């Protein structure tokens with residue numbers, strides 16, 4: 298059994314990051330992700346979103362609402378990946394930083 302068969306979501310972060318990088322390169326008009334890369338507020342658009350999502354995570358946790366906590370956490374991780382791509386970083390940078398702490 299491969300790791301993927303054991304965990305169907307194992308590659309979801311890599312796949313999402315690859316889509317984000319593609320949107321950064323091609324900037325399609327109908328893409329929310331592309332709109333963040335091309336925003337008149339620059340980096341501030343995604344930074345503001347990260348701030349909002351952090352607050353929503355805290356509120357969901359305080360309410361002990363696990364479904365909402367998962368939803369808001371996913372929103373936060375998505376925007377974090379957009380920020381990493383914006384700064385010409387990637388998941389390898391994040392994984393390396395975490396691995397150094399083991």
Ligand SMILES: N=c1c2ncn([C@@H]3O[C@H](COP(=O)(O)OP(=O)(O)OP(=O)(O)O)[C@@H](O)[C@H]3O)c2ncn1[C@@H]1O[C@H](COP(=O)(O)O)[C@@H](O)[C@H]1O
Nearest residue numbers: 313316317320327328329330331349353369371372375376
């Ligand atoms: N994973 C995401 C993703 N997570 C969150 N979001 C967007 O981030 C925004 C979050 O803003 P808000 O917090 O205001 O969200 P909301 O739904 O209005 O309100 P809440 O649910 O937070 O209460 C919404 O517009 C969401 O659609 C995302 N937009 C895109 N993706 C993925 O990014 C890839 C590229 O998609 P496009 O951007 O459509 O090209 C695809 O794989 C998508 O699935």
